[in-house]
Amino acid sequence: MNEGLFIKLEELIGSIYEIEKLNEQGCTSEVRRIITDHRSYLLKSAFKERYRKWLNTEAQVLKKLNTEKLISVPEYFGFILEKNSSHLIMSFEGGLTLTTALNRAPSSTERKALIKSFGEFLHQFHEKKPLEILRNSSDWLEEQLIKAQFYVENGQTEGSLKLLNHLKTNKPLSVIPTMIHGDCTTDNVFVIDGAVKLFIDVAGMTVGDPRYDESLAIREFINNPEDLAAFYDGYKRYRVTEEEFKYFDQGLYEFF
Ligand SMILES: Nc1ncnc2c1ncn2[C@@H]1O[C@H](COP(=O)(O)OP(=O)(O)OP(=O)(O)O)[C@@H](O)[C@H]1O
Ligand SMILES: [Mg+2]
Structure with missing residues (x-):
């Protein structure tokens, strides 16, 4: 870490004891644990x-939610902008991603309990009254399609123009918007004391289409009826149709 960044960090959080790179790294960022006296x-x-x-957007979301304490996310401590890099400082949470927890689950009973807790956690989140501070636009899907178009035009996505045009002409009938995580895979929820209790990686958190979260949540379980049943034991709001699942998981998600 360069000295300038180190100094700025200490200004924010006090004397640093130790910095360690985490074993589990994301695809779009580098994550480190920083230990201070406190x-x-x-x-x-x-x-x-x-x-x-994206990191800047994540910082904005965490900052907004810090004052609310209504949604379980890490606590925000600051954002540092350097010439060639950006850095978000948040609370270090003692837990592990659901992906890791599932890989380590010692029995199918524990596996199902974890998946059910994910369903419950997402159910409760979607049932909450949307926070207006999280809303970006009145039409979330339209906003995503515009973003996707920009990424296609600038060669920043694996999704094709053909797929994008298909998504534009085959939009699912709209549903009542809810708060959504916006990248609700098993990588981006945290298991603490045996149950899913926290969202991480919250750059996409806003008011939007809950079927997007639901589709990404079940993508790892879709070919396993027992896993899927465990999820819907917890998530009781609505079940996406096969068509909706495909639209969001193999369609829209391709662009992000
Ligand atoms: N607040 C936190 N406390 C503890 N560990 C965390 C925290 N936030 C993230 N991590 C760890 O860092 C890893 C990467 O985090 P995150 O998903 O936010 O990064 P990312 O680069 O955006 O991921 P991707 O692009 O792959 O979705 C997580 O898998 C998790 O193990
Ligand atoms: Mg992630």
């Missing part, structure tokens, strides 16, 4: 332009 922090750093923008 506590541990998570430093999330991004270097590519597009990922720096």
Whole structure:
């Protein structure tokens, strides 16, 4: 870490004891644990332009939610903008991603309990009255399609123009918007004491289409009826149709 960044960090959180790179790294950022006299922090750093923008958005979301304490996310401590990198400082949470927890689950009973808790956690989140501070637009899906178009035109996505045009002409009938995580895979929820209790990676958190979260949540379980049943034991709001699942998981998600 360069000295300038180190000094700025200490200004924010006090004397630093130790910095360690986490074993589990994300795809778009570098994550480190920072230990001070008082506590541990998570430093999330991004270097590519597009990922720096996402990190900035994540910082804004965490900052807004800090005052609310209504949604379970890490606590926000600061954002540092450097010439070629951006850095978000949040609370270090003692837990592990659901992906890791499932890989380590010692029995199918524990596996199902974890998946059910994910369903319950997402159910409760979608049932909450949307926070207006999280809303970006009145039409979330339209906003995503515009973003996707920009990424296609600028060669920043694996999704094709053909797929995008298909998504534009085959929009699912709209549903009542709810708060959504916006990248609700098993990688981005945290298991604490045996149950899913926290969202991480919250750049996409806003008011939007809950079927997007639901589709990404079940993508790892879709071919396993027992896993899927466990999820819907917890998530009781609505079940996406096969068509809706495909639209969101194999359609829209391709662009992000
Ligand atoms: N607040 C936190 N406390 C502890 N560990 C965390 C925290 N936030 C993230 N992590 C760890 O860092 C890893 C990467 O975090 P995150 O998902 O936010 O990064 P990312 O680069 O955006 O991921 P991707 O692009 O792959 O979705 C997580 O898998 C998790 O293990
Ligand atoms: Mg992630």
